[in-house]
Amino acid sequence: MSRYKVTVIKGDGIGGEIVDEAIKVLDAVTANEDFTITYDECLMGGCAYDITGDPLPQETIDSCMSADAVLFGAIGGEQWDGLPRDKRPESGLLRLRKTLELYANFRPVKVYDQLVDASSLKPEVVRGVDLLVVRELTGGIYFGQPREKGEDTAFNTMVYSKEEVTRIAVQAFEAAMLRDKKVCSVDKANVLEVSQFWREIVEEVSKDYPEVSLSHMYVDNAAMQLVRDPKQFDVILTSNLFGDILSDEASMISGSIGLLPSSSIGGKVGLYEPIHGSAPDIAGQGIANPIATIASASMMMRFAFKKADIADKIDSSIEEFLALGYRTKDTASFGAKEVCLTTEVGSIIAEICCR
Ligand code: NAD
Secondary structure, eight states: OEEEEEEEEEESTTHHHHHHHHHHHHHHHHTTSSEEEEEEEEOOSHHHHHHHSOSSOHHHHHHHHTSSEEEEEEOOOGGGTTSOGGGSHHHHHHHHHHHTTOOEEEEEEEOOGGGGGGSSSOHHHHTTOEEEEEEEOSSGGGTOSOOEEOSSOEEOOOOOOHHHHHHHHHHHHHHHHTTTSEEEEEEOTTTOHHHHHHHHHHHHHHTTOTTSEEEEEEHHHHHHHHHHOGGGOSEEEEOHHHHHHHHHHHHHHHTOGGGOEEEEESSSSEEEEESSOOOTTTTTTTOOOOHHHHHHHHHIIIIISOOHHHHHHHHHHHHHHHHTTEEOGGGTTTTOSEEOOHHHHHHHHHHHHHO
C-alpha cells in the first residue's frame, strides 16, 4: 500500500479551523483507497514565533522537504505586526516559498452556479467564469534587493531575471494548453522597464506554443477588465505583486474569498492553501468558510498525488453541498436553506463524498 506524507501547517487565526475540515474530507474520501496519508503537523507564522522565536522553524522546513505535499491554512495577525520584518509571520511564509522554490502559484477562479448571486457583480457578468491566475511567487518586488525603510525615504526593488520570467511563462502556457489556449500576460510595460523585459521574454516563450493565443494587458486595465468582463480571460500570467492584488480582486467575482483555493509548485514538493489570510476578525467563532481549503486539498490530490478521480469527487461534493442550499455566513444571504458552522461544512461535504 502506498503511503503519502503531508506536512500540515495550520498557522494563525482561522488556519486551524479550516485545515481541520479539509483533513476531515480527505480522510473520508480516501478511507477505502489503496493508499494512506500521514499528517505531520508543524508550526509556521505567529504561533511559531510565540513558541520558538522563529516564524519558520527549521523543523517545519525539514518536514516539508521530506513530505509529498504541504497543506497550509493561513498566517498573520495584528499582535505580530510590530515585530521586526524577519520575525513577522509573513516572512515565515515568504521564506518557505523561497526554500521550497515555489515559483508558480495557480489560483483558479471558478464561479459556482449556485452562488452567482453572491458576487458583487451582476449574475450575467459572472455566470460561467472560469479563469486561472498564474502568479510568479518567488521573485519581483517582494524579494528584490536592495530594500530599505529609512527615516525620510523607503524603497523596494522589482527585479526579474530571464530565467524567472521564462519558467513562470512556461507554466502559464502549459496550463493554457489544457484549457482554452489563451494567455493574457499582465504587466505595466508602459512605465516599468522590468515589465518591458517581462513582456519580451513572454513573447519569446510564446513561440513554443503556436496554438496558444497571447495578449498583453496593463495591470490597471486588467483590474478594470476583471470586473467589467471576467469571462474574456482564460489564463492570466502575471508577476508576484500584480498577481497578489488581481487574484484577491478576482476572488470577489466568485462571491467570497473563502471559496478560492491555490497550489504552488516549482521544487520537489508543492504547497496547497486557500488564497485568503488568517481572518483574525472571525477567528475562533466557528464561522470561517473552509471551502477554499477543502478545494486546495482537492488540488493536492489532483496535482501532487495524481488522483484526479478523488479530486473530482471532492469538487463535485462541494458543488452538491451548495446545490443543497448549505451556506456559510460569508455567503449566507444567497440562496441559503441552512447556514452552517465551519465544522458542519466539513462534515457534510465528507458525508457527500462517501455516498
Ligand atoms: P484576510 O483574507 O485574512 O481577510 C479579509 C476578509 O475576508 C476578512 O473580513 C475576513 O473575515 C474574510 N475572510 C477571509 N477568509 C475567510 C473565510 N475562509 N471565510 C469567511 N471569511 C473570510 O485578509 P486580511 O484581513 O487583509 O489579513 C489578515 C491577516 O492575514 C494579516 O495578518 C495578513 O498579513 C494575513 N494574510 C495571510 C495570508 C496567508 O497566510 N497566505 C494571505 C493574506 C493575508
